[in-house]
Amino acid sequence: MTKTPLLLILGLSCAGLLCGLTARRMLQDSAISISAPTSAATKSNGDAKSPGTTISNPAKIAPVLTLLPPSTDTVEALLALNDATLYPRLAAWLLGASEPEIAAYWDGYRAVKNRQNHIVDLVFINWTRMNPQGAIAAVAGTKDDFFPWWAWTAHDPQLALATAISTAPKMVDRVARGIGRFQPDWLRANLDQIPEASRSSAFATFKDLGDTEHPLESLKFMQENAMGFDSKLFKNLAQKDPWAALDWLKENPSLQADRYHSNDSPLDVLLETMSHDHPDDLERLVAQTPPGEMKRKMEAAIFDKLLTTDPAAAIAQANATDSKAIAAERFAKIGLSSVRTDPDQAFEMAKALLAINPGGSDTSVRVETPKMHWSMGGSDNGSDELLTALIAKDPARLMQLATESGPNSLNASAFSNIAHKWANQDLVTYTNWVNQQTDPAIRDHAFGPVVNELVQLGQYTEAIEWAQSSKMGEGHLMSVFYQWGRKDPTASAAWVENSDLSPVNKTRFQEIIKKTSQHNHE
């Protein structure tokens, strides 16, 4: 009596478990069953959307496999197309085309003027999907004979490679290139199957399409096979998993080096990607990172973002920065972002920059010991670029800022830098500005670029006139005779001889001309 009810409970419980499991599995299975094709899915215009494919609302997503309805195109209609609609329409048509139909299309397309390789690839990807040997036979002996070998690897790399090795050794390189392009997973696992001489062909195309599926494995494979570093693949890794990308950088310390101060070092790629795709992670990363170059770059990436979202906060942050080098970089960034849209703000930023850094933007490593003074590197923090952009806008206004930038502003390199650039770009306007200056100190300091430009133009006598009008004329004169002596010792020596210079100066300058002329002839 007592056994039966217990068995009933046990039996029903088991049935319940099975029902629960089965019901959920059935629901799941039904979700990946093939749904009926929708007509909207075949449209190539911008508004075409099949129901349930929007990505804005997770609740609407169902992992259904939406297939394409049969294409109604014809060979003739496709051959008549030569705009961007060809690729999607041809791709859809090729899926349902028979081999003779593909051959007929190819027969028409191969002679098209300005044919495009991505269309040829598409044809052979589909042809080799159906009958690789047929595709190979169709183009054998023509200049297009390699396309099917390359395309075949998109479907069956193993067989394409084995067939090429045994029957068409000249195509092994093409097959290897195809494998690199279409089959990175297979290549990573089967590199030893590719003849050594053809491996570089596979490596050459390996990174063409990036790898958002297995970026870390691809980066490791590249490293193991001395293929160098690829920033696109690294970006794929950073997008997928920024922390794994950071680990990769730490495991490969040399990648952290930025010898050339480029803007696309691996760290830059990581930070730009994090700033765009994972901003929260970037904030957390900065908090975890010790002081130094890496942290500065992270903070710079955050500042760049702040500048786009809240320029007023960015200006406040720049003003509150302790390091002059970092403050200058920030002022330059703000200024450059507003040169076109708000030139007044750009000039304000230049003023701030010149006030903290009248000596220019020197961030180079500087070493001083009893036996040497040495400097190296130094990144362009954008200040030079800002000043150059403002010279193009209103050079006189910028010169005014430079003269007022501090107690010793006229001796600072920023003043000289701006003056030389302006004189180099537009000597006439610059000399007009110099002539308008009433402050003798400014005039004296502003003469140098005029002299220099006149020398560059070969107008030596005019350069001498300008040099003689300056209190710093002697230095300028020495420079003129040095340059003139190099270019034309006879004419320069004759000019000195016939000039009304003092005998002492005549001797000095003739000596300079003689020395530079001798040096030039060595």
Next chain:
Amino acid sequence: MKPTSTNFPFKAGALLGFLAMAVVGWNLAATSMPATKDPISREPTTRRAERGTRRSKTTGPGTLAGQKLDSIRAAGTQQARLSATIALANSLSPSEIAAWLEGGWFNIRSGPERILFRNILLARWRETDPEAMLVWSFKNDQSAAQPVLAAWAETEPQRLIEFFKSHPDPAAELRSLHSVAKAHPALALQRLQEMATEGMSSSEVSNSFSLFYLLAGKSPAALEAILDSLPMPMRNQAEAALCGQRLAASFATEIRALWDRPGGWEIFQSNLSQSPALRGKLFDELANMPPAWRALVAESYYYFTRGEEAKKWLDADLESLGFTAAQSKKFRAQALQGISYEQPEEAIKRMGEIELDANTRQNLISNMFSNLGNNPEKAEGLLALLTTEEDRKLAQSTLEARQIGQAGGKTTSPASWLEKVGGMDPKLAGNSSEYFQMLEQWDAGKISELSQQFAAMPDDTKQKAAQVIAAGRSYQSPTPFAGEAIRYLVVNPVARQEGESNSNTDPVQLASVYASQLAIKDPDAASDWVGNLPAGDAKLWAQKNMARNWAIYDPKAAAQWAAALPVEARSAVQAFLKKGE
């Protein structure tokens, strides 16, 4: 009558059991579901201890896109996968395309699907919203923009100009105007004039030269007519371009005009990039040109001794053309270099005819052999042509270094690296770039092994190796490995002859440079490294320089560090910091 009173609890229990287990089953099914529902959880992880605090967000449109791809992956046949891929690409609205491409959401990498998906999206985008596609491609893939820009330049030039007005990119616009100018020169000129008035940076002004050159060829009168309206830097470019076209049409007349014109040489030089044939034409005028121009040609000897002209310079009687013996020597050495790229056999044959200094000879041989790593037969043939044992040794070491460089150091072990580097003459360590570039391909484990093996080297070979490593630091950022070698040289200084000075062995200079570089990169590591140096001059100067360079980016931290130093060092470092302000 049935005994209901006794059976009811059992039946109720059975029913409850059924329901409870059904719930359990439902949940079990969920936990045992294949991971295809969550692409993030399927990803191979590199998470370690910090996973909890480091995990990125796993929701958002990228995750949802992953769900769509799961159904494509699950399709039974390749035809079905391709069909579903095309359907997905066709289903996205233009506003979604940028996110899919930029986010790399279509992450089926193997097979033809990815390229089909990408090409369809780009083709649809080009049809529906080409301006948006251009904005995206300028940032991500310039090659995608080219077909649109080329088509617009030919058939819709005004649309192209409007695009750049709303999306300013002067460098790209100048390149596109070059294409516009081929069919619509008047429009290109008008736009260039507008850009000039709006203001262009100096690099943009320089980049405008090739466009001016094209316009000067297409419609010189129209260009001359607007000269006065251009800002001076642009006007200079335009005048130089007009001059360039006249040089191409009538070289003998125009070059004489330039000889007498201020800035004529600069105008000639700027046209060399557009018309390399000017080099040959100038060669034919060497005997006629004024001495000032001949001096300028001699200064720029490397410009003129290239390509087809190289052999002419090698064969010419340069002295009788007015060049000095020293100038002629430079021309000939450079010309030999010029022909060595295309005709190395000829270059080797003629090396004996010319007096070459040791450096030039070394460079010539290195250049000839550095590109033959993949062509052993040709390398063998050239080696046989070299006449001295010294030249052959140099060529062989170049080939070897190149092969090592190509293999990326994969085949080189830390032990053999140290053996090679330790066997080098420290004075010639500057030629060891391949060995230091190789370290860039090594992972942290292999570098650590290298450090351990360096530490275990016997002192006699270790000091030699340390000198080469210290000298090679310039090829790398300041690595801990270089730091170990420099520290060794501070502790075990190289004995110097009286009066000899070598910055590669001077402990004060080595320590100061390394500490300064490290301070910029990693101030904590720099302060540890300096702290571990033995007391003495090298340590004190390293402290001073480290603090000064640290202060560039973090003046407060550098000042705090200096304030915490022992009293003698503190005052010296603080005074040094003050002097550098």
